[in-house]
Amino acid sequence: MASALRLAERGLFTTMPNPRVGCVIVKDGRVVGEGWHEKAGGPHAEVHALRAAGARANGATAYVTLEPCSHHGRTPPCANALIDAGVARVVAAMRDPNPQVAGQGLELLTLAGISVQVGLLETEARELNIGFISRMTRGRPWLRLKTASSLDGKTALLNGESKWITGDAARADVQRWRARACVILTGSGTVLADDPQMNVRDIETARQPLKVIVDSRLSTPPSAKILLGGAFIACAEADYLRRTALEAAGAQILEIPDASGFFDGRVDLAALLQEFGRQGINEVHVEAGATLNGALLAAGLVDEWIAYLAPLVLGHAARGLFNLPALTEMSARQAFEMRDTRMLGRDMRLTLRPTPESSI
Numbered sequence: 244m245a246s247a248l249r250l251a252e253r254g255l256f257t258t259m260p261n262p263r264v265g266c267v268i269v270k271d272g273r274v275v276g277e278g279w280h281e282k283a284g285g286p287h288a289e290v291h292a293l294r295a296a297g298a299r300a301n302g303a304t305a306y307v308t309l310e311p312c313s314h315h316g317r318t319p320p321c322a323n324a325l326i327d328a329g330v331a332r333v334v335a336a337m338r339d340p341n342p343q344v345a346g347q348g349l350e351l352l353t354l355a356g357i358s359v360q361v362g363l364l365e366t367e368a369r370e371l372n373i374g375f376i377s378r379m380t381r382g383r384p385w386l387r388l389k390t391a392s393s394l395d396g397k398t399a400l401l402n403g404e405s406k407w408i409t410g411d412a413a414r415a416d417v418q419r420w421r422a423r424a425c426v427i428l429t430g431s432g433t434v435l436a437d438d439p440q441m442n443v444r445d446i447e448t449a450r451q452p453l454k455v456i457v458d459s460r461l462s463t464p465p466s467a468k469i470l471l472g473g474a475f476i477a478c479a480e481a482d483y484l485r486r487t488a489l490e491a492a493g494a495q496i497l498e499i500p501d502a503s504g505f506f507d508g509r510v511d512l513a514a515l516l517q518e519f520g521r522q523g524i525n526e527v528h529v530e531a532g533a534t535l536n537g538a539l540l541a542a543g544l545v546d547e548w549i550a551y552l553a554p555l556v557l558g559h560a561a562r563g564l565f566n567l568p569a570l571t572e573m574s575a576r577q578a579f580e581m582r583d584t585r586m587l588g589r590d591m592r593l594t595l596r597p598t599p600e601s602s603i
Contacts, residue, residue: 244306244336244364250279250288251308251371256422256448257282260523262309262339262375266292268330270303287312289321293328301329308368310339310361313348322348325357332358336368340379374425374525377546383516386428386544388529388536389420390564391551397561398533403436412588413551417530418445420549424452424528426519429469430535431458440468441530452528457535459509461485465492477510512542537566540577543597548579550593 250265258264258280266288268276276299278291286294289311293300311321311333325333333352338361339345352359369376374385391409392398399405407414421427422443429441434456441454454474456463461478463470465488473493479500486496499518501511519527529539539545570576579595586592 244308244334246274246277247288247306247308248336248364248367248371250277251368253279254281256446257450259283259425259525260375260378262372264288264307264309266305266307268292268296268300268303268305270296270299275299275303285318287318287321290318290324293324296328302331304332304334305330306334306363308336308364309372310335310337310344310346311348311352312339312341312344313351314343320348320351322351325352326355330357332360334360334363336363337361337365340376342379372525378520378523378525381520383513383520384425384524384527385546386516386527386529386539387420387424387547387549388539388545389417389549389551390536391417391553392564393553393555393557393561395556395558395561396564397557398564399562400557401560401562403562405437408553408555409551409590410553410588413553413590413592415445416587416592417551418443420528421452422446422448424526425524426453426455426527428455428457428527428529428531428535430531431456431462432532432534433530434458434463434467434469436532438468439530440471442472453524455515457510457512457515457531461489461496463489463494465489465494467492470494477515479508479510509538512538512544516544533563533566536564540565541567545597547582548593548595550595551587552591552593554589 247265247267251263254263261280261283265279267274276292276296278288278295280288289307305325311325313320313322349359377385393408427441442451454469456474456476458476459479461482463476470492475495475497476489477497477499481496481498499511499514501509578598580598582596583594584591
């Protein structure tokens with residue numbers, strides 16, 4: 244199963260909206276076939292592995308990182324392919340959260356007389372497809388927030404200068420997070436201040452994530468670099484002339500006003516994520532300023548925080564990480580748990596997730 248998970252990781256940048264899946268077929272203690280899902284619309288992992296195994300699949304054990312599918316999508320059901328090949332045993336790391344499968348694949352295998360086991364290395368399998376699972380169970384993608392700051396939590400000098408807080412190794416690491424995401428999300432403030440491209444660089448990939456700007460009143464200039472190759476702009480109100488100019492520059496406009504009254508005149512961020520879910524978006528990677536960062540955190544929409552810390556101090560007047568209301572009691576604090584810490588050159592990368600006690 245560990246080998247199957249490593250195979251699945253080869254599709255880290257390419258399978259969306261599908262999950263990343265690997266399969267290893269073993270007979271008489273030897274691997275006779277292996278495969279992974281390479282891209283949506285192509286053969287699934289089990290099909291690749293069965294093709295490699297050929298007749299040797301008869302009586303073999305198939306280790307697969309996700310329950311074999313049982314429905315006709317762009318490809319035929321993998322459960323049927325395993326049955327037709329005469330596989331004797333299937334070990335799945337986890338059940339498929341997709342309502343179109345949800346145990347039906349395992350049931351088909353069992354009814355065909357195949358021995359089925361579920362749960363081997365399930366934690367690792369779930370982490371690999373955490374965005375797919377989020378979309379299937381919550382209707383919205385997994386949102387991963389990336390920040391780069393000094394030790395005192397500052398992202399830029401008061402005048403906006405920020406190049407470079409972190410070193411080469413940390414910036415290269417960010418490219419991998421971008422590459423695995425379906426969407427790179429930023430705010431209009433970042434676009435106006437830095438004019439970023441927000442694309443994947445220095446990594447071999449056949450797919451660039453979609454670029455989405457949260458821009459309540461369409462203040463993004465049509466000349467912005469982020470619009471090259473196309474981008475989406477989520478706004479609260481679309482001025483006709485600005486909309487026309489931005490659409491001519493390659494932008495697609497999503498009008499999603501917040502009707503709650505709490506964020507009057509802003510984009511409804513929760514509704515935006517629900518729309519992402521309907522569009523098959525599994526993972527959202529956020530690189531933004533304190534305003535959008537704070538709004539996402541306050542709305543309880545941050546699922547994971549990738550924090551890069553540089554061994555620098557920029558002082559109290561420099562720009563911070565989150566614009567949030569002042570707290571009056573400690574019980575209102577936002578709490579996180581450390582999932583991973585590692586050094587990247589001179590910098591440290593922290594991987595954090597909100598804890599159940601978080602209350603903002």
